[in-house]
Amino acid sequence: MLPVAAGASVDPGNALHAYMRGRLADGDGAPGLALDSYRAALAGDPASLEVARRSYFQAVISGDMPLALRSAAVLERDGLLPRDGTLLQIAGALNRKDWPGATLLVDRMVAEGNFAFLAPIMRSWISVGEGRYAPPVIDSADRFASLARRYLDEHLALLALRDGESAQPMINRALSLRTSGVDLSRLLFAGQLAVRGAKVEALALLPEEQANFAQARKDIASGKSFPIHGKALTAGQGFALLLLRLASDISSDGSTGTLGIRLARIAAFADPDGPAAHIVAADLLSRAGHAAYAVNEARAVPANGWYGALAQAELVEALAAAGKRTEAIVLARALAAVPHAEPERHVRLGQLLAQEKDFDGAASAFRAAQAGYPADAVPWALLLFEGSALEQGAHWNEARTVLERAARLAPDEPTILNYLGYAQIERRQNMDAALELLKKASALKPEDASITDSLGWAQFVTGDIDAAVPVLERAAAGAPSDATINEHLGDALWAAGRRYEARYAWRAAAVFAEGETAQRLAAKTKEGMKPEYAAR
Template sequence: MKRNLLHLLVPVTALALSACGTLGPNARNQPFDYPQSDGFAGNFLAGKVAQGDNADDAAAQYLFRAQKLEPGNDDLRRRTFLALISDGRIADSAPIARQLLAEQPQQDLFAVLAVTDADIRAKNYQAALDTINTLPNRGLNSIIRPLARAWLFTALDRRRDALAALDELQINKSLSPLSEYHRGLILDYFGDLNGAEQALANAYGDPADAPLRAAEALGAIYERKGQNQKAELLYQSYMDRHPQSLAMPYHLERLKKGEPPISTALTPASGLAEGYLDIATLLSQENAVDPALIMARFSLSLRPGDAVTKLLVGEVMEIRKRWDDAIAIYTSIPKNSPHSWNARLREAACLTEINRNDEAVALLRRMVSERPDRPDALIQLGDVLRATKQFNPSADAYSRAIAQLGGAENVGWRLLYRRGIAYEQGGEWDKAEKDFLLALNMEPDQPYVMNYLAYSWVDRGVNFDKAQDMLKRAVELKPDDGYIVDSLGWVYYKLGHYEQAVTELEHAVSLIPDDPTLNDHLGDAYYQVGRIHEAEFQWHRALSFDPSADLRKEVLAKLNGKKPATGTVATN
């Protein structure tokens, strides 16, 4: 399936990235004060820089101004159009889209979608259908065109044509579930509950393993047919397989209270929005981030309040390192939405990325108070507290999460590893060692746990032989991890095997050149083998990489004549 989908994505991915610029580590993640200008050049340059920064709002603002000043500039027209739709200003993009289609008919998928969007919002469904029909049936069009035609035929009350349009998707067997899902939604729209039930039940095999929306749609059909027991069984089965889902407990509670089902019946516009969201999700799964964002924006244009689509847009903003934009999206999801919980977890993660840690902690503490039965907010709270060196509260948060999950014997190694780090950093070594050993009992060859435990032993002057064997194994498993290689080198140093230490520590620094601790360790090893000038060079490098206050003090002392501590051969 992935190979087939990637083949479909190539044209549209190249189209979007060539005009928008590519995503990558060089994109700015800090606010930029773009210059204000009334002239063409200032607006164009500011817009181009903003577009390169993935700052869609600023790019749209400045390029839109520039385009009005030079409406005949073809390159600018295209660039402005993409900036507008990336920012979700689909209505503003429609006049430019019509110009693009007049110049190059059938050549611009997104221009077709923008014109179609305008016609749908004007309820001019035949015009929208005529525009969609101009798309050649290739590439990503082979998914969009059948879905759009199906929902536009639905809007025109042409049921047979709508279902026939979905048959085009069946050519690619991997798209059969998508076809059947939308068949069920369209049959529901036309009041054929039996046909809708059959299509939705068959779309993804076992409905309990289907996407949430498909499971909810089928459950609503059961309820509307008076088959509440079948609905309850579906909701319970889905919850058993997806225990962190908040939607199904809500539906089960609603059934107990005798409340009516939440309507999942879609209008033609919201049905097409659902199709766009499905496509955006597929694109996102293939890391085609820019086209995924654009398809999600088109989806929100037709269904502005949809929380799932907003979550996808927020995730794209996180990939782009546009943390403030992501937070704005997440906070726009109402707290009474079943998706609010996930949105707030993502909001807290974004807050930590921009060093608003106090706000993240406050948000997560509120969530823990709101739902003390859920471990996810506790685990994330523990992560933030640990990152901000609040180690004892961090360990407490992890412990509460572990208790909710059934105790230390019933959780995976990762959570024990995190709590072990919090214990060790908080000065509770006995508890930390116990967690590390239990984690290794669960995952005997886990290199990160072996590294942390062995390094801690060496730092405490104990278990040198065990630590050495453990770190050799960890390096075998992760030969390109500079921290693990450094730990092995440091064992050799502590054992007084300085030449071996130099070899490993040089390798560690080559893997992670800018870590102050690794450079300090290499400096110490150089000193012990008589390479004094190289040792001083490494200590100066360590100072240049923003070491902690304690490490800075130690390095300065060595540069002022204090000899580094020698290794000590220890017995176990």
């Protein structure tokens, strides 16, 4: 039974039913139904902490600010407000232009210790709302001072632009410090400069012959009206941009946790018309498995606007994550076909085509990506992508030429050495040279189980069984759920006369194997090793 406050007038049966429906919808991947259910449950049982907790997270992730605020109020009464809840409440205060309330909430945030390093910049934006701009001041004695300074230049530049001051040095520093979202920042600063008549400076921020900036450059050059953020920023917009930067930073290591998503959503609450919030949210939602929401976020940005190209790129990712691969490929083709399409557009198309086993199309896309670089400066990764597509598409001779070129460009890159070496071992070509490539790759990256497996298998097929077994054992220890590695180990153990252990390794491989591999493993586990049962 859900906890109900004494004296509360509710229908606990209906509230419980709505709550359980929300839990089931959560588990079934139906976020819309889950949100509606939690909303009904909280209305029916407004004192329930469990309903409020789930409603809070679902509401923030789905973008329902009223429900998020109601849930936050319930949680706050019992001291259970999540650490980003105060940021949500600050966004609400800024939307109401409640500057004293926003200031008190920032003070509370500092006292709580969560996100306190952002407080000086937040207070400065609140002062903008109050009409008495005070620049952010970071106390050098503060233990988080260095962290706060990472965010300072961007906001000093935006605040300076509000007052018509020169901001170019700060803009340059801010862009140099960005590790992600640089294109978003360029568009933001360009809009701020252009609306103040600094057309030359605005265009200088947007590299020519890059499709992502084509519409913005065209509008600036012709003097057309500018997009959102093409006027002095409000306190809410400044706050939103700060949260978006933080959301991007904490997610830049590949993390798919929900904190980044919640920060992006709270940014959108504070700046509901800002395209950057939708774009960042779409990226983070896709990565975290919330593909349906990601599609909606990407589509919320007009495709023909300044930010449209960036949003469309995220839409490709979201559609693919949602299982709409045909639609994703159609859009990716269209994005790659425009004049001055960035290499990244071709790469994404190539990756999608490779996943659909259109390896010829993928190789063509990866070659198109290479055309965006000088012939002597093509990134080795693009050559590896092309070589892999060609190899999987049964064009081995072409693939080998491309992979050897990649190895010449990056002779100490273990990924390339491994791919080129193992592909030749599989074909029983240039065995001695291939083995040397794999030895070098393993020495460069000894902790990589896949590379270790490649070396051990090469040693096995070249007849050095005594050397192969301990290497393959090490590989299996590093990747116990890898069917290929366990099968390789089993074959080597059998050849070494360790029949019981070989069958054990084959059984371990069979747990994760499918199709022909599963049939092969079952056969040799039962009958022992025969030439026709050898690992591929």
